[in-house]
Amino acid sequence: xxxPTHAAASRNADRALSVHGVVVFLFLYVPILLLVVFSFSDxxxxxxxxxxxxxxxxxxxxxxPLLRSMRNSVVVALVSTGISTVLGTAAAxxxxxxxxxxxxxxxxxxxxxxxxxxxxTMGVMLLMWFTTINxxxxxxxxxxxxxxxxxxxxxxxxxxxxxxxDPSLEEAAxxxxxxxWQAFRRVTLPLIMPGIVGGALLALTLSLxxxxxxxxxxxxxxxxxxxxxxxxxKRQVTPEINxxxxxxxxxxxxxxxxxxxxxxxxxxxxxxEAP
Amino acid sequence: xxxxxxxxxxxxxxxxxxxxxxxDLEIADGEFFSLLGPSGCGKTTTLRMIAGLEFPTEGxxxxxxxxxxxxxxxxxxxxTVFQSYALFPHMTVAENVGFGLAMRKVPDAELRxxxxxxxxxxxxGGMENRRPTQLSGGQQQxxxxxxxxxxxxxVLLLDEPLGALDLKLRQxxxxxxxxxxxxxxxxxxxxxxxxxxALTMSDRIGVMDAGRLLQVGTAEDIYERPANRFVAxxxxxxxxLDGVIVAEGHVEIGAAHTVRARTGAPVGTAVTLMLRPEKIxxxxxxxxxxxxxxxEGTVRHRLYFGDSLxxxxxxxxxxxxDVRVENVPSLPRWDPGQRVAVSFHHDAADALTE
Ligand SMILES: Nc1ncnc2c1ncn2[C@@H]1O[C@H](COP(=O)(O)OP(=O)(O)OP(=O)(O)O)[C@@H](O)[C@H]1O
Ligand SMILES: [Mg+2]
Numbered sequence: 001x002x003x004p005t006h007a008a009a010s011r012n013a014d015r016a017l018s019v020h021g022v023v024v025f026l027f028l029y030v031p032i033l034l035l036v037v038f039s040f041s042d043x044x045x046x047x048x049x050x051x052x053x054x055x056x057x058x059x060x061x062x063x064x065p066l067l068r069s070m071r072n073s074v075v076v077a078l079v080s081t082g083i084s085t086v087l088g089t090a091a092a093x094x095x096x097x098x099x100x101x102x103x104x105x106x107x108x109x110x111x112x113x114x115x116x117x118x119x120x121t122m123g124v125m126l127l128m129w130f131t132t133i134n135x136x137x138x139x140x141x142x143x144x145x146x147x148x149x150x151x152x153x154x155x156x157x158x159x160x161x162x163x164x165x166d167p168s169l170e171e172a173a174x175x176x177x178x179x180x181w182q183a184f185r186r187v188t189l190p191l192i193m194p195g196i197v198g199g200a201l202l203a204l205t206l207s208l209x210x211x212x213x214x215x216x217x218x219x220x221x222x223x224x225x226x227x228x229x230x231x232x233x234k235r236q237v238t239p240e241i242n243x244x245x246x247x248x249x250x251x252x253x254x255x256x257x258x259x260x261x262x263x264x265x266x267x268x269x270x271x272x273e274a275p
Numbered sequence: 276x277x278x279x280x281x282x283x284x285x286x287x288x289x290x291x292x293x294x295x296x297x298x299d300l301e302i303a304d305g306e307f308f309s310l311l312g313p314s315g316c317g318k319t320t321t322l323r324m325i326a327g328l329e330f331p332t333e334g335x336x337x338x339x340x341x342x343x344x345x346x347x348x349x350x351x352x353x354x355t356v357f358q359s360y361a362l363f364p365h366m367t368v369a370e371n372v373g374f375g376l377a378m379r380k381v382p383d384a385e386l387r388x389x390x391x392x393x394x395x396x397x398x399x400g401g402m403e404n405r406r407p408t409q410l411s412g413g414q415q416q417x418x419x420x421x422x423x424x425x426x427x428x429x430v431l432l433l434d435e436p437l438g439a440l441d442l443k444l445r446q447x448x449x450x451x452x453x454x455x456x457x458x459x460x461x462x463x464x465x466x467x468x469x470x471x472x473a474l475t476m477s478d479r480i481g482v483m484d485a486g487r488l489l490q491v492g493t494a495e496d497i498y499e500r501p502a503n504r505f506v507a508x509x510x511x512x513x514x515x516l517d518g519v520i521v522a523e524g525h526v527e528i529g530a531a532h533t534v535r536a537r538t539g540a541p542v543g544t545a546v547t548l549m550l551r552p553e554k555i556x557x558x559x560x561x562x563x564x565x566x567x568x569x570x571e572g573t574v575r576h577r578l579y580f581g582d583s584l585x586x587x588x589x590x591x592x593x594x595x596x597d598v599r600v601e602n603v604p605s606l607p608r609w610d611p612g613q614r615v616a617v618s619f620h621h622d623a624a625d626a627l628t629e
Contacts, residue, residue, distance in 0.1 A: 171328050172361035174348040176375035176426070186374075190365045 032249070039242035046237055056243040066244065068221070069228035072139060076214075076224055077207040080146035085200040087147070088154025089192075095155070096162040114152040122149060123216035130217060137219030145217045146207045153206060154199035161195025201259045205252065277304040278337070279430050279462040280325055285334035285344075287320050287486075294320040295331070296486035302430075302464060302479075304339075307456050309465045309473040312483035313509065318466040319358075321483070322432050325464060326355045339429055349378070354423035356433040360415050362407040368394065368418050369403040375426040393425035396455065413444045420455070430462045437472070449476055470510050474498065482506050503629040507549045514555075514596040516548040518626070526626050529592025534568040538626035546626040552599035554623035557586065557609055558616040567618040572596075574613045584608070588617055 039057070043050025060066060095107060114122060126145045127137075135141060165188065173183035211226045218227065229244055280302040287295040295317040302308045310318045323329040324336060327348035336344040343351050354375065362371050373390045381389070394400060397417035407415055416436060423431055436452070437445045453476050456463050467473050473480050474494040481491045482505075490502040501507035504515065518526040520540050526548055527533045536548055558564060560571060571591050578585040586598045586609060598617065600606060609615055 166359065166361060168357050168359055168361040169363060171348070172355070172357060172363070173374070173378075175326055175328070175353075175355045176422070177349045177378040178374075179349055182378060187363055 035242050036246050036249070038239050039246045041239050041242075044238060046239060046242070056239040059240050060243045060247075063240070065223075066225075066228060066232075069223045069225045072142075072222060073208055073225040076139065076142050076146055077204050080143050080150055080207050081200055081203045083143075084147045084150035084203050085154050085196060088151045088199060088203075089158050089196055091151060091155040092158035092162055093188075096159060111152050111155055114149045115156065119210070119212035120216075123213040126213065127216045137217055137222070139219070139222040141217045141219065142214050142222060142224065145213050146210065149210075149213065150203040150206060153202050154196075157199035157202060158192060158195045161192045161198075165191055197259060201255060204255065208248075208252070276301075277339070278302070279304040279306065279339060280464065281335075281337040282321075282325075283335045283337075285321075285324065285331045285336060287317070287324060287329065288332045293486050295324070297334075298486075298488045300481060300488060300491065302462060304462055305460055307453070307463045307465065307476060307478045309467055309477040309480045310483060311467055311470060311473040311480050311509075314468060316483040317486040318468070318483055319434055322355075322434055322464060322466050325430070326353055326432050327351045328355075352429040353432055354426050354428040356416075356419045356423050356431070356436045358434040358436070358438055360407075360419040362415055362418055362422070364407055367404050367406060368399060368410070371407065371418055372422045372425050374422065379426075389425050393421040396424065396458075397421045412439055413448065416440065416448065420452075424455070424459060427459075428461065430464060431456075432464050432466075434466045435468070436465075438467075438469075445472075452476065474510070482509065484509070500625065501549065501627070504547050504549070504627050507625070507627065512552055512597065512599075514550040514552060516550065516592075516594050516596070518546055518548050520544045520546060520626065524621070526624075528570075528590075529594060531590070531592040532570050534570070534624060535621035536568075536624040536626040537622055540626060540628050544628060546628055549625040549627055550596065550619060550623065552585070552597040553583075555596070555598045555617055555619045557588075557598055557600060558618060559607075560614045560616050562616060564616065564618040567620055568624065570617045572615060572617055574609045574611050574615055576611060577609065586615075588615065590617070 038046055038049075040052050040054070041048075041050045042053035042055055091111065095111070123145070126141075126148065130137060130141050169187050169191070170183050173187045174180075178186060209226060210224075211230055214224050215227045215230070218224070223231075225244070225248070229241060232241060278301045280300070282298050282300040285295060285298045285300075286293065298321060310321060312318050320329060324331050324344075325338070327343065327346055327350070331344055334344065335342060338352060363374065366374070369390055372393050373386050376386045376389060390403075394403060397420050399414060399417050399421065402410065402414065407418065410418065416439075419436070433452075437448050440448060449472060452463075465473075465477065474497075477494060479491060479493055480497055482489045482497060484505050490497055490506050492500075497506060498510055501510065507513045508515070516528050518528045520538065520542050521527045521533060522542060524535055524538060525533055526536045526538065526546060528548065534548070536546075538546065540546055556567075572588040574586055575589050575595065576585075576587040578587075581602065583602050584600045586600065587595055588598055589595050596617070
């Protein structure tokens, strides 16, 4: 008797949910679409549509300070990601291996701290540190700061992967005549690689994104792209900003799809039958 | 006898836990040796110390006369088949099997040949390029075996290798493992908590409990002449009757009966008489039994097992014992409540002092 009522109710719920889904999608993607479309507008401000043109892309690629900040961003992101990936992975390995150590909990808490504390606090902290040791602010201080917060993120991602690793695999490698390094190289490393790559991509994204910490520890002429754009917006808003944002969007999409492809790859190669 | 593995006063402590307690053991070259015992008795720890995955707190471990107690696993001429198999998930079957040879820098052509042979030996031909996740449990087990055997270890260590398989497959693999061991002729040290597995496969068995090695012997030794009550109880089914030695070779049970038993204990010693259910016969109470111990009692229960019948008999002493009788037409059936005589040969009754 109440079966049809129930069915109707669940049909209504379904409809409501799908409408909700569409709304969320519009909410997320309409601004992005507008941003991209207006980057191709010929008008000088964003309130009107001025017809299709590549004017702002041309302007962007002749804007020297902007290009410099872009280059800075890439350098900071690559260097800090490289170093923090190595250090973060090492930290994760150490934490996992010496689980039973007394200081482990403390070490754990210390690792999570940079993730939890607000960016402003972190930035001020680092700035005070650099001032205290009299280190003049430059691209190097930005890189060091990015390494400082990225190590934690990499370590956390890699540890999640390590925790799922069967410890008897390394023992099996040792039993099969591998020394410690070979066991790590041939067994542990390939198995935690997706975690390392995931951690590195996260570090890369966080580094490319960061405004707050970077703006506190940057030196003269060492601005990164997001900080530069932030400054630009305060002065005037032109479709050039849209053009820059579109390029950044494209870059991050390449990163994301690249990482997805990488993480799928090992399984795809798993199928061949017979020699 | 060439000693393949020798443990001398080996003790392993984890903090306060004594996992292995002063174990002395010699395993002969070519022997199929099983370590048998209940969960947590220290079997795995013992095996891991032979493999080098754990180091003894005290004592010496020798493999073919070489002291290895503190040598790392990659420096020992042994290989292990892990309980969970521990196959490398990112490698194919062939890569898994070839891992040990690659680590020892065996030339490519020889590596390929030996990997092929090992895969044939465990009958996995045609699966060389599969990943472990694409194999059944039984097939993974064979890969683990091939991966260890391909290195031609002097001793193969196996930790409950069949534990994860279902009964049918386990029985098939028991036979196969035994055949493979005969074929390759190397020493197997086999850990199991399955007594049937140990009894049927092993040349000799070591029974462990609470870190201590209680008895070492052939399946027959251990079943027929258990060293103590624990071993008797752990292996097979047993009746235990408390008694006292009243004369040389004579045990008094509950002041009601005196029986002859196998014992060297002096008069006055409290003993536990051990009696296997299948070594006892039932008779009509009036029947005369010559040359055997004879007790009287009443049938309490009868259980039907198809190939056999179990009778629970209450003796005059108040003790109850189980009797297993083959289900053959020539033997009479006894009903609950019926009075019967119980007989057994004095050699079948062991008076245990511990
Ligand atoms: N790494 C360790 N740290 C602390 N205690 C341990 C460790 N390994 C084993 N033990 C303890 O040592 C004892 C023997 O363990 P072991 O694994 O050798 O038992 P087992 O006979 O193999 O049991 P099972 O049949 O359950 O595998 C147990 O009490 C166990 O809790
Ligand atoms: Mg075990």
